[in-house]
Amino acid sequence: MALRTGISYFGNRTLRHVESDMKDIAGAGFDYVVHCFTESDLLWGLESMREIVAISHAAGLEVHLDPWGVAGVFGGEALSKIVTWNTDACQVLGDGTAVGVICLNHPKLLPFLKEWIDAGIDIGADLIFFDEPHWYPGDLWYIGKPAGDADLRWSCRCPVCLERFRDETGRDMPLIRDAEVQRFRADAVLRLTTELIGYTHSKQVTTDLCLLPHGITFDLVGVDDWEPFGAFPGLDYFGTDPYWRAGDTVPMEPYVRPNAAAVRRLCDEHGLRDQYWVQGYGFPRGAEDEIAAAIDIAVEEGMTDIAIWGYRASESMSRLWSGDIDRTWQVVVDALARHR
Numbered sequence: 001m002a003l004r005t006g007i008s009y010f011g012n013r014t015l016r017h018v019e020s021d022m023k024d025i026a027g028a029g030f031d032y033v034v035h036c037f038t039e040s041d042l043l044w045g046l047e048s049m050r051e052i053v054a055i056s057h058a059a060g061l062e063v064h065l066d067p068w069g070v071a072g073v074f075g076g077e078a079l080s081k082i083v084t085w086n087t088d089a090c091q092v093l094g095d096g097t098a099v100g101v102i103c104l105n106h107p108k109l110l111p112f113l114k115e116w117i118d119a120g121i122d123i124g125a126d127l128i129f130f131d132e133p134h135w136y137p138g139d140l141w142y143i144g145k146p147a148g149d150a151d152l153r154w155s156c157r158c159p160v161c162l163e164r165f166r167d168e169t170g171r172d173m174p175l176i177r178d179a180e181v182q183r184f185r186a187d188a189v190l191r192l193t194t195e196l197i198g199y200t201h202s203k204q205v206t207t208d209l210c211l212l213p214h215g216i217t218f219d220l221v222g223v224d225d226w227e228p229f230g231a232f233p234g235l236d237y238f239g240t241d242p243y244w245r246a247g248d249t250v251p252m253e254p255y256v257r258p259n260a261a262a263v264r265r266l267c268d269e270h271g272l273r274d275q276y277w278v279q280g281y282g283f284p285r286g287a288e289d290e291i292a293a294a295i296d297i298a299v300e301e302g303m304t305d306i307a308i309w310g311y312r313a314s315e316s317m318s319r320l321w322s323g324d325i326d327r328t329w330q331v332v333v334d335a336l337a338r339h340r
């Protein structure tokens with residue numbers, strides 16, 4: 001079976017540059033492009049995005065849309081505006097601090113996300129990609145140092161959650177997370193994701209879910225177990241994204257291989273198509289060949305669809321730069337070509 005391949009794209013909304021990049025991506029052999037469709041695009045660039053989708057289609061690419069950083073509840077280096085208009089709906093940490101992420105249990109969230117989905121479908125998405133749905137992930141990108149007790153910096157103790165927890169368990173939510181709180185949080189991610197996938201599927205659009213990988217502690221995001229997600233009616237693709245050089249560097253193979261095997265198992269069990277994300281940014285000079293090795297491992301573990309984050313080593317964002325952007329990109333292109 002031929003390997004399907006895709007690439008994420010963000011950081012440029014100037015159409016003539018988009019056109020040249022889409023031709024470059026199609027020329028490099030990719031089947032699809034994952035456009036990061038942010039709140040900023042929704043507010044100020046909807047027609048730009050419609051053109052970008054059309055340009056991508058004209059280049060021969062399938063178009064996936066990613067709610068990058070939308071409402072703060074998906075992955076991505078994009079900020080949310082909706083949180084500034086809905087401070088009453090934001091998540092509250094154990095220490096009482098509100099954070100700029102809409103609460104997964106707040107009734108305002110789902111209607112807003114459905115508006116995003118409707119807009120994405122209207123501008124021509126072939127697939128909607130739900131990327132790392134999560135609770136407040138901790139102070140990963142906090143600028144400076146947050147005050148207070150680190151054990152209390154988890155969400156969510158907003159009034160909606162406190163009441164719901166009391167209704168469901170018959171007791172007040174504790175200040176320190178216990179097993180019941182973890183289950184409450186996991187249930188919320190599952191409930192929201194089920195709604196989003198069901199809604200998108202009802203519009204006859206292909207759905208894709210990426211959950212944060214196993215093996216590194218992402219316990220604050222609230223998804224410990226992938227199994228219930230695989231059984232979603234209407235889910236077409238499932239995958240994960242073990243980036244070994246994002247944040248603290250970890251050894252590549254022990255992270256990439258078991259996560260690929262776990263995706264294979266879940267997809268086989270539930271009749272889903274796999275999609276496996278391989279890191280393609282942030283490599284120091286000389287480490288680029290790790291990407292080719294990771295792609296080889298993913299294919300060995302049965303992955304049939306590999307997506308790379310992102311186009312030309314995400315060169316539009318300096319925090320993600322590689323030491324040698326040209327070489328990083330060339331390694332990606334050559335490694336994928338060997339498997340097609």
Ligand SMILES: [Zn+2]
Pocket residue numbers: 090091092103104105106156157158159160161162
């Ligand atoms: Zn809440």
